[in-house]
Amino acid sequence: MGIKIVVCVKQVMDPETPASAFKVDSDTNKVIPAQGIPPVVNGFDENAVEAALRLKDSTEVDKITVISVGNNFVMDVMKKPLSMGADELILVQDESVSELDAFATATTLAKAIEKVGEYDLILCGRQASDWDQAHVPLGLAELLGLPSITLAQKVDVADGMISIQRSLTDGYEVVESQLPAVITVSNELGEPRYPNLRGIMQASRKTPTIWSAADLGLDAESLSPRLTLTELFIPVSDKRVEIIEGEDEADAGRKLALRLREEKLI
Amino acid sequence: MGGILVFGEIGQNGLQSITSELLAAARGLSAGSGDEVTVALLGSGADAASQDAIARGADKVYSVQDPLLEDPQADAQLGAFEAVCIEVKPSVALFGRTPVGRDLGPRLAFRHGVGVAQDCIEMTTDSATGRVVATRPVYGGNALAKVTFPGDGMQVLVVRPKAVEPLGADSSRTGEVVTFNPGLDPSIVRARLVQTVRQESEGVRLEDAVVVVGGGRGIGGAEAFEMLHELARILGGAVGASRAVCDAGWIDHSYQVGLTGKTITPDIYITVGISGASQHMAGCAASKNIVAINRDADANIFKAASFGVVGDWKNVMPSFIETVRELVNS
Numbered sequence A: 001m002g003i004k005i006v007v008c009v010k011q012v013m014d015p016e017t018p019a020s021a022f023k024v025d026s027d028t029n030k031v032i033p034a035q036g037i038p039p040v041v042n043g044f045d046e047n048a049v050e051a052a053l054r055l056k057d058s059t060e061v062d063k064i065t066v067i068s069v070g071n072n073f074v075m076d077v078m079k080k081p082l083s084m085g086a087d088e089l090i091l092v093q094d095e096s097v098s099e100l101d102a103f104a105t106a107t108t109l110a111k112a113i114e115k116v117g118e119y120d121l122i123l124c125g126r127q128a129s130d131w132d133q134a135h136v137p138l139g140l141a142e143l144l145g146l147p148s149i150t151l152a153q154k155v156d157v158a159d160g161m162i163s164i165q166r167s168l169t170d171g172y173e174v175v176e177s178q179l180p181a182v183i184t185v186s187n188e189l190g191e192p193r194y195p196n197l198r199g200i201m202q203a204s205r206k207t208p209t210i211w212s213a214a215d216l217g218l219d220a221e222s223l224s225p226r227l228t229l230t231e232l233f234i235p236v237s238d239k240r241v242e243i244i245e246g247e248d249e250a251d252a253g254r255k256l257a258l259r260l261r262e263e264k265l266i
Numbered sequence B: 001m002g003g004i005l006v007f008g009e010i011g012q013n014g015l016q017s018i019t020s021e022l023l024a025a026a027r028g029l030s031a032g033s034g035d036e037v038t039v040a041l042l043g044s045g046a047d048a049a050s051q052d053a054i055a056r057g058a059d060k061v062y063s064v065q066d067p068l069l070e071d072p073q074a075d076a077q078l079g080a081f082e083a084v085c086i087e088v089k090p091s092v093a094l095f096g097r098t099p100v101g102r103d104l105g106p107r108l109a110f111r112h113g114v115g116v117a118q119d120c121i122e123m124t125t126d127s128a129t130g131r132v133v134a135t136r137p138v139y140g141g142n143a144l145a146k147v148t149f150p151g152d153g154m155q156v157l158v159v160r161p162k163a164v165e166p167l168g169a170d171s172s173r174t175g176e177v178v179t180f181n182p183g184l185d186p187s188i189v190r191a192r193l194v195q196t197v198r199q200e201s202e203g204v205r206l207e208d209a210v211v212v213v214g215g216g217r218g219i220g221g222a223e224a225f226e227m228l229h230e231l232a233r234i235l236g237g238a239v240g241a242s243r244a245v246c247d248a249g250w251i252d253h254s255y256q257v258g259l260t261g262k263t264i265t266p267d268i269y270i271t272v273g274i275s276g277a278s279q280h281m282a283g284c285a286a287s288k289n290i291v292a293i294n295r296d297a298d299a300n301i302f303k304a305a306s307f308g309v310v311g312d313w314k315n316v317m318p319s320f321i322e323t324v325r326e327l328v329n330s
């Protein structure tokens, strides 16, 4: 018998949105979505999907279920994990889940995962590129009473145990635990695979399951925020760059060195 | 309820710099609230580091001793810190955004059903409510958010390294050292650290370097890094890189500067073919001077740079490096 994997993915604003197109509404403390730039599946969550698919390539995996909590889902975007090779997609759509509040999100995800029922491994991204919190997976583990290991660059499963290479800035750690466990995956795992034509066809035929917070027995009380956003603003920089010019680019390089010397920077 | 409790980290050379930074942050908050500053130091290094912690701003040190703490297991450290929380009943718990702190802070908060602010760079006390207001970069550093904690529960903050200047060691400061035995149950260790593999860096450590030479996707391949190493050698500096080139495998991930890489604070950061995405700048914004060599005059990096050349590095770098060599040798 193989294992059952749940992957948690979030729809986020494209982090490659150029800084010039990044705008904030300071009255509502919300980011204004950039015109014409569609949202994406959070990059690290694609790494998590990839980790699940690699396990499926190498060991017995019965099922990969993808779960997302949010609003205004763009179906083409959210189906990407399916076209990469995941089996099933569950979308929990609810206005009452504020995207900043990790507590509300983790509570909702925990309920959704309990409703899914059987699972051996929960994979998440290391952090969501909107609020950069890296909290939801740790919250999920605490709420479900499971061990958690973060920043995986390699994931191995055997005999009910999981072994993780945990990425550090100078090397890695090997951390092990019994399944079930919550793991967060980092980009050091390697590039997520591109969906192939067959995957895209299969995904287009699948209909996601849609739940609301009420379907999970959650009310506004249980989702009350633990953190309040009081201000959101774009920092202003008063830096003025001095562009060094020359007769040609090589000359500019020479002049740059001389200028840095003048400033005693080299 | 009251007081500020710091999760202390000890290394081979005693108190880690992040812990001194947290103590300084705690003293800043305490200036507004009058709260006592306590630090929990775990394991056998605790006693040796206690006086230093007091000199750096702690009023009280919990030296937490348990056989389970001999080995750095995160689950045991969390259990130990939780036990100290039950004793101290802090209104604020501070962690560093380190490999340990980034996980334990949120886990503690979730266990207690309270909020947690990650990656904070500034913390103040709201004089009206007495609650902490934390500033944290969001959207990869494109925006800053101020967050606060509703209700009256414990407030957990995870603080970005190098965001707060540590206080100088004041050996005339006095404080109390309490030895504390949490009596941990071995079954709490469920995720077990079995091995640590360190990537040895040659020469100057990137995080400590006064000069950093950084390469981005614009340099086009792994070979061009030799040129950057050469420049770094001449200047006695270190080489850094953007995530794009680490992901491409041109250089190891240990060279990555940025939000999910290393934080650098050199006097001069020379970037070559780096666009200056906010997530990269999150790791180098505190550099005193940024120099940009990029062929796109509109690249974001020029907004943060003090000096720049708009051009192809293939034309700019040879004469730049040659002139630097002559100047340094003369």
Ligand SMILES: Cc1cc2nc3c(=O)[nH]c(=O)nc-3n(C[C@H](O)[C@H](O)[C@H](O)COP(=O)(O)OP(=O)(O)OC[C@H]3O[C@@H](n4cnc5c(N)ncnc54)[C@H](O)[C@@H]3O)c2cc1C
Pocket: A015, A016, A043, A128, A129, B140, B215, B216, B217, B218, B219, B241, B242, B243, B244, B245, B256, B257, B258, B259, B260, B261, B262, B272, B273, B274, B275, B276, B277, B278, B279, B280, B283, B293, B294, B295, B296, B299, B311, B312, B313, B314
């Ligand atoms: C959650 C998250 C976390 C991230 N964390 C990090 C992080 O920690 N660190 C990080 O660096 N990135 C990080 N990123 C990625 C970041 O968003 C950018 O994608 C990345 O920094 C781009 O790298 P780059 O500047 O090398 O490449 P590009 O953006 O592709 O820029 C290349 C530049 O080179 C210039 N160029 C091209 N050819 C030449 C030439 N011949 N001569 C001179 N100039 C030339 C171009 O004009 C361009 O400006 C993160 C992203 C996300 C979503």
Ligand SMILES: Nc1ncnc2c1ncn2[C@@H]1O[C@H](COP(=O)(O)O)[C@@H](O)[C@H]1O
Pocket: A008, A009, A010, A042, A044, A045, A048, A067, A068, A069, A070, A102, A105, A109, A123, A124, A125, A126, A127, A128, A129, A131, A132, A133, A134, A135, A136, A137
């Ligand atoms: N709304 C969400 N729906 C599903 N998964 C989420 C959601 N928010 C966060 N996650 C998961 O938790 C990880 C870390 O998110 P965060 O704690 O918000 O930085 C993400 O990479 C996802 O795997």
